[in-house]
Amino acid sequence: MEMPRVAAAVALALSLIFVNLAGQCSGQLQFGFYNGKCRDGNGFQRNVEDIVKQKAKAKFSTDTTIVAALLRMQFHDCFVNGCDASILLDVPNGEKTAPPNLSVRGYDFIEDIKTEIENTCPGVVSCADIIVMATRDAVVESDKKKLGTGWYPVQTGRRDGRVSSAQNVNLPSPSIPIPQAIAAFSSKKLSTIDMVYLLGGGHSVGVAHCGLFENRLYDFKNTGNPDPTMNTTLLKTLQTLCPRNSGSPNSVNLDQDPLKSSSVDKSFYEQIRLGNGILEVDQQLALDSNTRFSVARIAGSNDFSFQFGQAMIKLGAVDVKIGKDGEIRKKCAAVNSPDRSSDGKFFNLFG
Ligand code: HEM
Numbered sequence: 029m030e031m032p033r034v035a036a037a038v039a040l041a042l043s044l045i046f047v048n049l050a051g052q053c054s055g056q057l058q059f060g061f062y063n064g065k066c067r068d069g070n071g072f073q074r075n076v077e078d079i080v081k082q083k084a085k086a087k088f089s090t091d092t093t094i095v096a097a098l099l100r101m102q103f104h105d106c107f108v109n110g111c112d113a114s115i116l117l118d119v120p121n122g123e124k125t126a127p128p129n130l131s132v133r134g135y136d137f138i139e140d141i142k143t144e145i146e147n148t149c150p151g152v153v154s155c156a157d158i159i160v161m162a163t164r165d166a167v168v169e170s171d172k173k174k175l176g177t178g179w180y181p182v183q184t185g186r187r188d189g190r191v192s193s194a195q196n197v198n199l200p201s202p203s204i205p206i207p208q209a210i211a212a213f214s215s216k217k218l219s220t221i222d223m224v225y226l227l228g229g230g231h232s233v234g235v236a237h238c239g240l241f242e243n244r245l246y247d248f249k250n251t252g253n254p255d256p257t258m259n260t261t262l263l264k265t266l267q268t269l270c271p272r273n274s275g276s277p278n279s280v281n282l283d284q285d286p287l288k289s290s291s292v293d294k295s296f297y298e299q300i301r302l303g304n305g306i307l308e309v310d311q312q313l314a315l316d317s318n319t320r321f322s323v324a325r326i327a328g329s330n331d332f333s334f335q336f337g338q339a340m341i342k343l344g345a346v347d348v349k350i351g352k353d354g355e356i357r358k359k360c361a362a363v364n365s366p367d368r369s370s371d372g373k374f375f376n377l378f379g
């Protein structure tokens with residue numbers, strides 16, 4: 029019981045040292061980027077990560093669904109135009125307005141954290157970093173019963189993007205075949221095993237609405253029958269919850285373990301092995317030859333927490349803007365200055 033924890037702690041320490049060294053040299057993300065950078069109006073040093081943590085704790089105590097909202101937000105932000113908070117921008121035809129946005133929530137909470145930080149040390153902390161820090165803290169809060177996920181370190185130093193367009197939104201559909209999902213993650217420099225951890229950890233909390241899995245319940249792929257891979261007990265429950273062609277607004281937990289559906293943990297892997305995946309992609313993760321062995325192994329492992337944290341660090345590094353690229357927004361919903369792509373070229377040549 030104790031050994032794997034020690035090993036995980038050592039590996040974590042080593043990876044921190046390694047990435048920190050790598051980050052010193054150039055414009056890269058760093059652990060603790062904001063250390064010593066936030067001074068309040070009285071000249072006192074303030075700990076940015078601590079401000080975010082207190083906010084996340086308070087929020088979670090009144091709304092436990094915030095963990096699902098933020099995990100999904102980080103995924104969508106990072107997969108569309110990089111982790112640059114472009115998902116938060118209120119602009120005509122922005123990312124927010126694209127159809128897969130459906131249940132992306134938590135915008136107001138991020139703005140609330142931003143306001144508090146701006147009142148403390150204005151112009152220092154990016155919205156993109158707030159998303160990543162707040163998601164980590166909500167994940168930690170979700171596990172007060174120590175069922176699965178512990179604290180993981182986050183890298184910071186991202187800058188906010190100036191562009192947000194619904195046309196850039198190209199997120200995987202709930203019925204995407206696993207080989208195509210692997211390709212989509214691979215295009216973001218995320219490996220198959222990263223995907224297994226991110227999808228399984230992400231979908232260990234939160235809900236899906238009928239419209240996103242109804243295709244599995246009655247006439248799967250024009251067979252006239254339900255998806256044969258679905259557990260028959262679950263099938264009956266879902267058919268009741270989502271009557272055929274009813275356009276029902278109902279939703280169901282993505283993690284079907286009733287005791288663990290709001291804690292980020294490995295329970296999802298056991299559930300999909302029982303045929304209790306809600307989305308087609310979730311169920312296929314347990315069946316496809318590319319991922320089924322990893323799923324079986326993680327279901328019986330005791331280092332999910334550490335591995336999920338590592339995968340979240342990688343997700344948080346997708347196409348980030350750093351250094352002179354991007355800006356620190358004053359409000360997360362609006363850019364300070366419009367995109368002038370010639371600026372970027374100038375800095376590339378001389379910066
Ligand atoms: C192939 C990849 C993925 C697909 C196709 C996918 C698809 C979906 C769909 C269709 C929903 C239901 C939305 C709704 O009914 O409103 C959902 C929910 C969710 N997804 Fe994913 N997802 C993927 C990967 C991820 C990843 C990598 C994460 C985070 C690390 C994530 C986190 C979540 C969360 C937390 C929810 C629940 C949201 C809530 O309850 O508000 N997903 N996803």
Ligand SMILES: *[C@@H]1O[C@H](CO)[C@@H](O)[C@H](O)[C@H]1NC(C)=O
Pocket residue numbers: 124125126127128129130
């Ligand atoms: C999300 O997309 C739908 C279209 O599918 C749109 O009606 C809705 O307004 C969008 N949500 C936001 C916050 O813009």
Ligand SMILES: *[C@@H]1O[C@H](CO)[C@@H](O)[C@H](O)[C@H]1NC(C)=O
Pocket residue numbers: 259260261262301302303304
């Ligand atoms: C269906 O799910 C239930 C738990 O929800 C489980 O007990 C049962 O073994 C599953 N059936 C199959 C065939 O895996």
